[in-house]
């Protein structure tokens with residue numbers, strides 16, 4: 150129950166609803182427990198008449214009718230209270246489910262990029278859906294049936310002891326055996342549930358990855374391999390589930406056996422005490438009814454225990470993420486004005502998941518409004534530089550400075566607000582083109598959206614679609630070409646009117662002429678913005694104020710186009726090679 154302690158705050162939040170639920174449960178069960186007593190009275194009245202203790206039949210009949218009316222009344226009222234009890238407690242569990250989902254989602258949003266690199270999307274989704282559902286069962290049915298059982302037990306046992314202590318002791322004799330068996334079984338269920346949830350996550354993650362990469366799977370014709378992998382995972386998951394079910398299936402027979410034992414004891418011991426004249430026949434009937442009324446709640450103990458065990462396992466998985474501290478924290482609450490000067494001072498950075506040192510003692514400066522172009526072979530560390538400017542990661546040693554201040558001493562929201570980041574792989578949400586561009590500025594007018602699209606040289610493509618800017622893209626909509634996606638994602642960055650514009654090899658999918666047009670547009674609209682552009686093409690970088698060439702995380706060449714084009718090295722080679730390709 151350690152993991153579930155985390156949820157106590159929700160009990161506090163909804164304490165009044167839960168207390169009302171408890172009170173209603175008490176009313177419902179108290180009324181239901183009047184019925185055996187009324188039946189007992191009726192039986193005894195009939196027997197008294199038969200034995201000649203009462204002679205007036207009309208009095209007996211009136212007594213019986215009165216009891217019947219009371220039984221019907223108690224049953225109806227108890228049913229009504231049971232209905233209200235379900236409404237109160239199950240609704241509370243839904244409210245808590247809503248709160249918990251939001252809490253996890255907010256935590257996901259706070260966590261750093263590294264967290265997403267280390268955890269699979271399917272697993273993240275599973276914890277916010279499957280695991281939360283399991284926890285909801287703890288707040289809903291588990292709490293409701295526990296309250297039910299507790300009230301029924303207390304009220305029934307008090308009534309039973311009031312009638313006959315010896316008979317009650319014998320009736321309750323199987324209870325300790327029941328508790329021990331429940332304890333042992335629940336431990337087994339807990340262990341097996343954890344494994345089942347882990348496999349469910351693995352299955353979701355596998356399916357999610359397959360669907361995301363379906364085009365690759367199909368083009369390589371390896372659907373069979375994917376199916377085999379999923380199949381083998383499913384088989385193991387099925388076996389683990391069956392294992393869990395075997396343990397759960399033991400509960401009911403065990404409960405029925407022990408309750409049956411109680412019934413036999415009531416009949417045998419009750420019979421002996423009746424013969425001895427210590428109790429009436431009505432009491433035996435009343436006890437049999439109590440025992441049978443307790444059957445369901447006792448049987449439910451097993452089910453509730455397994456719900457609680459599963460919720461415990463799920464909450465443990467949820468807590469694992471909730472307790473995760475974001476690696477990148479906003480340490481400054483006050484707003485920061487960003488101008489756009491950038492400096493790297495002896496920066497070294499290692500990705501902790503792969504242990505790859507992507508940048509080694511890297512230094513450069515860039516004044517506000519200048520353009521820096523970054524070139525280098527694949528894997529040399531270009532994107533890492535850009536990620537550090539957006540503070541998606543923090544440096545291991547050295548400093549990244551913006552406007553002369555360490556980036557950690559600036560308000561993180563303001564830094565990100567002032568950066569227009571166009572990543573290497575354009576990502577569009579399943580929404581209209583307009584909303585995808587507006588993502589950069591939620592209040593942008595249609596004119597502003599169009600202007601951003603014009604600057605990104607995509608406006609003419611958009612208006613060619615039947616629905617224009619209202620065309621749906623992404624999973625539910627039209628499929629755009631790689632170049633079109635890249636240009637929409639440039640428009641999204643431009644509409645922010647950022648102080649720092651970061652273009653991470655985002656023109657790779659457009660032809661050189663389109664690239665030229667976009668760069669010219671950018672030159673006009675972003676002359677006052679600090680721009681960082683990563684590219685593999687000399688044509689994209691030749692007009693930059695500064696060019697740096699990166700190799701294995703260090704700068705091997707730097708200067709302007711004119712300076713570098715005549716120096717032996719990577720830049721000159723690249724220039725000559727691309728010039729040759731153009732001539733051919």
Ligand SMILES: Nc1ncnc2c1ncn2[C@@H]1O[C@H](COP(=O)(O)OP(=O)(O)OP(=O)(O)O)[C@@H](O)[C@H]1O
Pocket residue numbers: 266500501502503505506507525526527528529530531532533534573654
């Ligand atoms: N998220 C990550 N986790 C672990 N290692 C990473 C991560 N991103 C990049 N790396 C590693 O860091 C090194 C530098 O990568 P980076 O993406 O900065 O290179 P790049 O120059 O931008 O490459 P490309 O031109 O192919 O985009 C590479 O060896 C890469 O494998």
